[in-house]
Amino acid sequence: MNLPLIFTILALVAYVTGFLYLLKQFLNKTTTNPFLVWSSLLTGLILHALVLSIDMLTPWGINYDVFNLISFTSGLMLLLSIIFSMYRPVIILNLIATPIAILGMFMGAAFNSPGHVIIEQGLGIDIHIILSLAAYAVLLMATIHACLIWFQNRELKKKQKYRVWVNLLPSLQTMESLLFDLIMVGFILLTVALGFGFFTIENFFGQHLAHKTVFSVISWLIYGGLLVGHWRYGWRGMKAIRFTLIGFALLALGFIGSKFVLEILLMKS
Incomplete structure (x- = not known):
């Protein structure tokens, strides 16, 4: 077996071990050892x-x-998810993040094209891309989180006898x-x-970046508006959920949508 396959199998074992332990403790309603x-x-x-x-790291970039x-x-x-669970009582949410990590790892290992999209760029471009991916990951988590809050709100408003999400998740206040x-x-x-992209990318509105830029800026305005509304007017609940979902939909449309079309459908780098 080659080295990446060995690492993938070992990572799977570690992920599944942590996931099953957390799931077992949750189902048995016993105290979980966070460490x-x-x-x-x-x-x-x-x-x-x-x-x-x-x-990802190749001799060409x-x-x-x-x-x-x-x-x-x-x-x-x-x-x-791990970092946030270290200071808020939301360790149970790792039951959601872990399967996502497993699925993503296998998709990367199984379907990546070693010689397909190798980009020779400077350090500045690489930093911009990593920061963008980090923002995307956090806001994707926020979107999933907003959906979970919506499920909780729905159960509370309908006064359902069997409250799956209310019982499964931390309190609504903690979640919000x-x-x-x-x-x-x-x-x-x-x-x-x-900001980094505007200063490091030449012809920022070229290179298939115009639509990404527009969608990203609109998404940025929506998230910024939500934060201001929460701070100034106490926005929360369904209004916060709607802003979060719309903001991420635009961000995903600009980033993942265009990336998929260019690489998979049009076969362009």
């Missing part, structure tokens, strides 16, 4: 990163193949606090990424 969960999942992330480094980016983003989402934590971090990363 066991974090150490297992972080071990998986380190191995995941080794697989990515082999696939960094391979920004779309499936490598999916793998990178899924791993980053799990890392952020984490949502705005995620949006704030994502907004800051997106702000820096856009």
Whole structure:
């Protein structure tokens, strides 16, 4: 077996170990040892990163193949989920982030094209791309989080007898606090990424970037408006959920949509 396959299998073992332990503790309603969960999942992330480094770092530059980016983003989402669970009582949310990381890792390992999208760029461009991916990962987490809050709100408003999401997830107040934590971090990363891009990318509105730029700026305005509305007028609940979903839909349309069309459908770098 080659080295990436060995790392992938070991990462899978670490991910599944942490996931099953957390799931078992949750189902049995027993106290979870956070250190066991974090150490297992972080071990998986380190191995995941080794697989990515082999696939992405080439003698010609960094391979920004779309499936490598999916793998990178899924791993980053799990890392952020672990970090947030270290200071808020939301460790249960790693049950969602871990399968996403596993799926992303396998998509990257199975479908990436080693010689397809090798981009020779300067350090500035690479930093811009990494910051953009980090913003995307955080805001994707915020979107998933907003959907979970919507499920909770729906059960509470309908006064359902069997409240699956209310019983499964942390309190609504905790969930909403984490949502705005995620949006704030994502907004800051997106702000820096856009600012960095304007100063480092020549012909920012060329190179298939015009639509990405427009969608990203509109998304940035929506997230910024939500944060201001939350701070100034106390926006929360369904209004926060709608802003979050619309903002991410535009961001995804500009980034993932165009990336998929250019690489997969049109076969362009």
